[in-house]
Amino acid sequence: MAAMFIGEHTFKVDGKGRVSIPADFRRELEEGDPTASQTGRARMVIVYGADTQKQLIVHTYDGYRQLAADIAALPRGSERRKVMERMILKRARPTEVDADGRLVLPQLLRDKIGLDGTAYFAGLGETFEIWKPDVHEARETAITDKFIAQHGEDFDPLSLLDDEGV
Structure with missing residues (x-):
């Protein structure tokens, strides 16, 4: 496993x-x-x-x-x-x-x-x-902000499991 x-x-x-x-x-x-x-x-x-x-x-x-x-x-x-x-x-x-x-x-x-x-x-x-904590935080924020900008604040990450996911 x-x-x-x-x-x-x-x-x-x-x-x-x-x-x-x-x-x-x-x-x-x-x-x-x-x-x-x-x-x-x-x-x-x-x-x-x-x-x-x-x-x-x-x-x-x-x-x-x-x-x-x-x-x-x-x-x-x-x-x-x-x-x-x-x-x-x-x-x-x-x-x-x-x-x-x-x-x-x-x-x-x-x-x-x-x-x-x-x-x-x-x-x-x-x-x-x-x-390094601050490097991770900056990277995570940038990725999240970009994704929300593309898909909207209502985006559900579980939708990525669907065949038709984002």
Whole structure:
């Protein structure tokens, strides 16, 4: 079964880059790593992507392995495969939950998204994202404002599930 990361959380980041992982996210990470029950530490993969990407995308261990298999299934030498290998496989960092339920974000990753004292976690179903809170808020506002301007304030996001959705 695919992971189910939902909700939003904000946590402090200490000087060593340690940040608590939301408890419900930790459970999903454990479910997505077959060795977590033996080791007591769930593995995950953080994709930091293109230089223009303003967030870190966190996958369960099994979810990332499936994504890597999907990329490997693309035709060798194809432009799509080359781009995905460079943006998703090359720019990934495996890590694990520490004994205190935290994630240690290396300086490279904190610098990439400008993370300083606080991290914003956004659950997106199969993955979750880590943002600098004000960057996330600005991005979210811009997307929401644009969508409402196009579709009106009465827009129901559930309509996107319909075949005739917006």
